[in-house]
Amino acid sequence: MVTIYDIAKITGYSAPTVSKALNNQSDIGQKTKEKILKVAKELGYVPNSSAKGLVTKKSRLIGLIYEEDDMGIGIEHPLFSTIINAFKQEMESEGYELIFIARNLGGKRMSLLEHCRYRQVDGVLVVNVDAKDEEVRDVTNSNIPCISSNIVFPEIATVTSENIKPAVEAVQYLYKLGHRLIAHIAGPQDSIAAAGYERLEGYKAGLLSRQLPIRDEFIVISEYWNGESGYKAMMDLWRRNEKPTAIFCASDIMAMGVMNACHDLGLRIPEDISIISFDDNLWASFSHPPLTTFRQDRQAIGKKAAELMKLLLNGEKVPSRVLIPVQLIERDSCAPPHGVRT
């Protein structure tokens, strides 16, 4: 292993001088710097993050608190991998690397916060973790700069897609097509994702904005954010007295199940029932019919989270909640209700 002492010996300068040259400090001669850099390169010098971290107490590490599968999807949730990736790219270009914070280290029990301290992470990104989890809260309530994506923590800045506004628009979009009987298949109403209740809230607001009544029989809460739950929710909805002519579904994955249920119920989409959804997942354009849905800008969420993180790292203030706009992608799952021409 090549150290700065090796470089010092060869160049004839002292270790601190070498250090200064390597770190591009100001108080050093131009020629000296060049000489040192040249030798460093020749020797294939690579700094040692441990030594650096030990003295500076900075790690240039961003901790990632992320647990797959909390949403009950059962397999994988593509949304998050894109968010994390966008965040990663932005942070790396600023010289930070991402480390997953583990919940336990080997046999020894070590909390998330302890882990953060152990690795001396400069900041933490929290993605898709239960907001009630105590270990997570210990981190978000600590003095470590934290940003959250998707889940709302009151004490730290959170980046999510806009939920309420598009939900209102979904209802209004269906209204404009002529629908008056509009149901909502909502996501889980728990602390995990704001998406669940915010979209429900938006649905209600949308109804009110068009003087439509809010009816309990038109609202089904899905147990999980997955296709099976969507299927069940639709079946449940159809067992009730009044039938809607259109459905706002809280997510594309759930919509897949809803559409299958429609198929099994002998309901044609969009002739018998219109469906509008949320996410624009990979398969939304490949479903039958292609799904009209709000596209979440996963890239933008990750990028914005990185932006806020950098601000925080520089000791600046950040807004407590940032909303990323979504975009309505009109495909073929919505049409005027039977017998109506708009």
Next chain:
Amino acid sequence: MVTIYDIAKITGYSAPTVSKALNNQSDIGQKTKEKILKVAKELGYVPNSSAKGLVTKKSRLIGLIYEEDDMGIGIEHPLFSTIINAFKQEMESEGYELIFIARNLGGKRMSLLEHCRYRQVDGVLVVNVDAKDEEVRDVTNSNIPCISSNIVFPEIATVTSENIKPAVEAVQYLYKLGHRLIAHIAGPQDSIAAAGYERLEGYKAGLLSRQLPIRDEFIVISEYWNGESGYKAMMDLWRRNEKPTAIFCASDIMAMGVMNACHDLGLRIPEDISIISFDDNLWASFSHPPLTTFRQDRQAIGKKAAELMKLLLNGEKVPSRVLIPVQLIERDSCAPPHGVRT
């Protein structure tokens, strides 16, 4: 920050003794250990990975070389997030944490290998990276223990799903249903994924196993592993002279495009054409009709990669290629060809 010296002072023991107690070493008295551990807990002591790493030259860090989007999928590839997650869980339970290896650190150029050295990673998992990438090769050819998932590097152990065997079975499955005109929509034939050419190879072997001829007009190479390319490939296939009665498609995502193309071509599945695919992605069961496909065990791939990594970390030898079995999931996209009853 609480250090071992704080503990030493309070307990009256020396720093090395405290260190030994904390690290559960043998040459220390039981009572001493208990006393030290108790005080450590009271003070909320957390070790410092930098100090530890500096002296031990071990980081308990596993580097992750992973780049999203190399397969031209354009959005996200759920396969990898599951693999990484399973790998992560296994490694964490052994006391390792995962760190993403960046390609450049801030303004300063730093290669992947340099990064590995900088962080002193104990091992590296390579996922879904171009096998021809020089920086990656520098890592795989270094003395750092490396495992690859999905992409085959000759110099290190690689874990992938079985490809050839199931491809053979796919053809035989269709043959058994009565099909004799079986096409293959193959994945890209580049160095990125063995999956592309191995499945093609298996397709050919399957044909030969049933004395069926290998016809160029029944083989279309898709440009990317995505839906659009699948769509194009199917359109291309249907422009040719002879029409197959069944298609083995190299991946579910491509199959979505293929199915859409069938729809646009007025081809009913499975009445007019049977489709068998590979992956069993989230939406395979929600497509119309539900897709018959080989399920990849992403969890098992990640777990096995972790297993090999642990072996490597212990200085043991590992096989150069490990194949994870896949499972045929029969759904409704395959049927006997027109006019045939089996």
Next chain:
DNA sequence: CTGAAAGCGCTAACAT
């Protein structure tokens, strides 16, 4: 079983 001494590679604070 415990402790004294030394050092891992680097940088901060000073002096020159």
Next chain:
DNA sequence: ATGTTAGCGCTTTCAG
């Protein structure tokens, strides 16, 4: 502009 000194928190000898 450069060097001296010291020390970050920990573990590894090795002596007792």
